[in-house]
Amino acid sequence: MHESLTIGELAARSGVAPSALRYYERLGLIRAVRTTGNQRRYERSELRRVSFIRIAQQVGVSLEEIREALDSLPDSRTPNKSDWARLSERWRARLDEKIGLLTRLRDDLTGCIGCGCLSLQRCGLYNPGDALAADGPGPRILMRSAPVPARR
Amino acid sequence: MHESLTIGELAARSGVAPSALRYYERLGLIRAVRTTGNQRRYERSELRRVSFIRIAQQVGVSLEEIREALDSLPDSRTPNKSDWARLSERWRARLDEKIGLLTRLRDDLTGCIGCGCLSLQRCGLYNPGDALAADGPGPRILMRSAPVPARR
DNA sequence: CCTTGAGTTGAAGTGCCCTTCAACTTGCAG
DNA sequence: CTGCAAGTTGAAGGGCACTTCAACTCAAGG
The missing domain is CATH 1.10.1660.10 (Multidrug-efflux Transporter Regulator; Chain: A; Domain 2)
Structure with missing residues (x-):
């Protein structure tokens, strides 16, 4: 080894x-x-x-x-508690955001069957859009906390 | 309107x-x-x-x-319950997978501070790798259910 | 009508994330 | 010591997801 x-x-x-x-x-x-x-x-x-x-x-x-x-992890010295806290906190927030986004998408998809509406047209899950049109661009219900830039 | x-x-x-x-x-x-x-x-x-x-x-x-x-959503006819069930089930699985991946990553990152080890080196969270090397490629603990192809 | 902002197309360009290639050099098993 | 798999570099190529551009045409208010 x-x-x-x-x-x-x-x-x-x-x-x-x-x-x-x-x-x-x-x-x-x-x-x-x-x-x-x-x-x-x-x-x-x-x-x-x-x-x-x-x-x-x-x-x-x-x-x-x-x-x-x-x-942000120093490599000249051993990372200390606050180095780690900073990195971890930043990532925790972004991960929480993505987890929330995914969870909502999953639950909404599942709910779409559950509710029996059987139609994207009437379901209103994917896009509440028109009622919120004045608030600015973006799919705002599902993406509540994650305004997405044009570029991936 | x-x-x-x-x-x-x-x-x-x-x-x-x-x-x-x-x-x-x-x-x-x-x-x-x-x-x-x-x-x-x-x-x-x-x-x-x-x-x-x-x-x-x-x-x-x-x-x-x-x-x-x-x-998979037919557009010649109105999607029926099983059309929706199929799409939704497939996506639910993939979303569950991603949610799990993210949740583990988040919890592990957070845990890394919590446990007080303060070191990627000794933490063993990111890479259980060597113990599992015989199982084939990929970060296998965090990515348990999501073998990832080379291409994004 | 006329102007002007919005829309049309195909082709080319861009940024990211790599992979492939050619032409080498290294390292190790036999 | 030799042979050969594995490693090295820089440059070029490739896929995806768009954006930009040029050269138009359309739609609608005044």
Whole structure:
């Protein structure tokens, strides 16, 4: 059992292609030390970062935002309690928001069958739109707390 | 109050740019009738579809997958109970999955402060990886039920 | 009528997130 | 020591989800 991982090993264990790992490194999301022959060697802790990256990404967070989050973890010193508190608090809020959005969408979809209305037309779940048109753009009932920018 | 919407009106009410609406139409996600002068007119129900599209998209579903879901709603006839049941069931499962993923991530992040370990290194939350390395690729604890393909 | 803002098209451009390729070099099993 | 899988780089390519542009046409108020 080695103490550091090659790019292939990290790729195999994280399920992320080597090319993607190199790309993440270029963007400053992960870090590698080099062997005398210039090959990357990853500490085991990088595997955790990669997991974090993929999960965050899967729920629609951009790599840039992920980088910002990971950057807030100091690497010159051991992260202290308030470092962690800051990162965690920021993410907790965004995750709560997304969880709420999803939960509402799921419940509304399910409710649409439950209520027996059988029609998007009359259901009024997806878009309460017209009654709220004066409030500005966006699907406002389901997306109550998440105004979405044009770009993903 | 008109019975159909122009592209500008739909854009304003949905918060989606006209260019994006035209794009959605090309992909078959939404539908428009044309005036004698070839301009698009949208039924109000399209607003609901757009809301649905944006919300689904926000949680990481591709337009292609959304199209498939929307396609399962017959438009030649009024969707019946089992049409709805099918669409809703499929989506409920995927939404449950994503909600679970997010909830675990959130709780783990929060727990990381709570437990006082203060270190990604020792916390073991993000990556249980090595103990499970034999099971194949992917961050398997947090992503228990969601093996993720390489492409977003 | 006429003007002006809104809409039309196809083609090209953009940003993000990678993958692929070519042309090498390294590392390790035999 | 050799052979070969695995790693290295920079540049180019590719898919998705749009946006922008140019060169028009349409719709509706004055």
